Amino acid sequence: MTAKPNLTLVAPRPVPAGPVDRNPGMPLDLDVVRALRVNRSAVERRASTMGTRRTVKKEWQAAWLLRAITLMDLTTLSGDDTPGNVQRLCAKARNPLRSDLVEALGVGKLDIKVGAVCVYHALVPTAVAALEGSGIPVAAVSTGFPAGLSPVAQRIEEIRASVAAGAQEIDIVITRAHVLTGNWEALYDEVKQFREACGEAHMKAILATGELATLGNVARASMVAMQAGSDFIKTSTGKEGVNATIPFGLVMCRMIREYFEQTGYAVGFKPAGGIRTAKTALEFLYLMKEELGDRWLRADLFRFGASALLTDIERQLEHFTTQRYSAAHRHPMP
Numbered sequence: 283m284t285a286k287p288n289l290t291l292v293a294p295r296p297v298p299a300g301p302v303d304r305n306p307g308m309p310l311d312l313d314v315v316r317a318l319r320v321n322r323s324a325v326e327r328r329a330s331t332m333g334t335r336r337t338v339k340k341e342w343q344a345a346w347l348l349r350a351i352t353l354m355d356l357t358t359l360s361g362d363d364t365p366g367n368v369q370r371l372c373a374k375a376r377n378p379l380r381s382d383l384v385e386a387l388g389v390g391k392l393d394i395k396v397g398a399v400c401v402y403h404a405l406v407p408t409a410v411a412a413l414e415g416s417g418i419p420v421a422a423v424s425t426g427f428p429a430g431l432s433p434v435a436q437r438i439e440e441i442r443a444s445v446a447a448g449a450q451e452i453d454i455v456i457t458r459a460h461v462l463t464g465n466w467e468a469l470y471d472e473v474k475q476f477r478e479a480c481g482e483a484h485m486k487a488i489l490a491t492g493e494l495a496t497l498g499n500v501a502r503a504s505m506v507a508m509q510a511g512s513d514f515i516k517t518s519t520g521k522e523g524v525n526a527t528i529p530f531g532l533v534m535c536r537m538i539r540e541y542f543e544q545t546g547y548a549v550g551f552k553p554a555g556g557i558r559t560a561k562t563a564l565e566f567l568y569l570m571k572e573e574l575g576d577r578w579l580r581a582d583l584f585r586f587g588a589s590a591l592l593t594d595i596e597r598q599l600e601h602f603t604t605q606r607y608s609a610a611h612r613h614p615m616p
């Protein structure tokens with residue numbers, strides 16, 4: 283899919299089974315970035331078979347869906363968010379499955395929880411208090427989410443404020459114009475500054491892929507974001523016209539693989555926006571397994587960003603346990 287200038291391809295590096303080292307970034311390598319090319323029809327062809335070549339059924343599907351819950355950044359990013367609905371979301375994050383389903387599936391001992399709760403900066407203190415003692419981190423969308431067009435100093439200050447309020451993960455948005463004008467230096471500098479402001483908090487770089495015009499730009503923006511030190515690259519804010527799709531995911535996973543082969547650092551992937559069905563979630567899990575391997579199916583290297591996915595996963599698990607589909611209102615989200 284991509285040209286590989288200046289790369290000496292050797293046998294694939296083994297991925298550590300345990301914790302991976304945090305990506306420290308590297309100097310901007312414009313030769314690598316500018317040489318990236320994407321064959322759109324090849325990507326679309328491969329993406330179109332993602333949900334058909336591999337399917338998991340019955341108890342295996344239930345197991346994959348339980349894993350999907352643990353990989354979820356349970357999200358609310360609405361203009362009408364209140365402390366009350368964030369507290370209810372956090373209660374759901376602690377116990378994401380209805381107790382009768384937990385019992386029917388016999389998974390009580392697994393103590394299933396979501397990967398994180400994702401909110402706007404203003405709701406970080408509420409979420410931190412509501413999740414105390416649960417081990418579930420709070421992720422904050424910062425840097426003028428979703429457009430990312432506020433002054434740079436203000437965006438950096440927002441990151442610092444979210445970290446000070448207790449966010450352990452920061453989802454930043456990039457300036458799309460830097461990508462659309464090919465200003466890779468500006469994109470690199472921006473993301474690097476954001477990463478510095480994050481400190482110990484892990485940073486997910488939202489590329490807003492639906493606004494980057496071409497898959498080639500998605501590939502180049504992914505590479506620059508990783509070179510600048512992103513811990514994760516994330517597709518979308520959920521507010522673009524087109525959000526997470528398998529073709530975007532495929533291109534980003536190939537870039538993660540390429541970066542890993544170049545540097546030995548494993549960067550995570552977060553598809554987000556419009557992922558509302560268990561079927562779509564499974565397609566993303568197949569993508570990860572096929573493109574990056576099982577190690578990228580753990581919460582330190584993969585997350586779904588989703589506000590409504592859990593409802594459909596619960597419905598599918600209820601069908602698995604009772605052989606009947608239940609109405610979505612039986613699985614209310616806060």
Ligand SMILES: O=C[C@H](O)COP(=O)(O)O
Pocket residue numbers: 357359400518519520521554555556557587588589590591
């Ligand atoms: O980062 C997460 C997204 O904003 C969630 O989007 P969604 O509401 O379409 O699931």
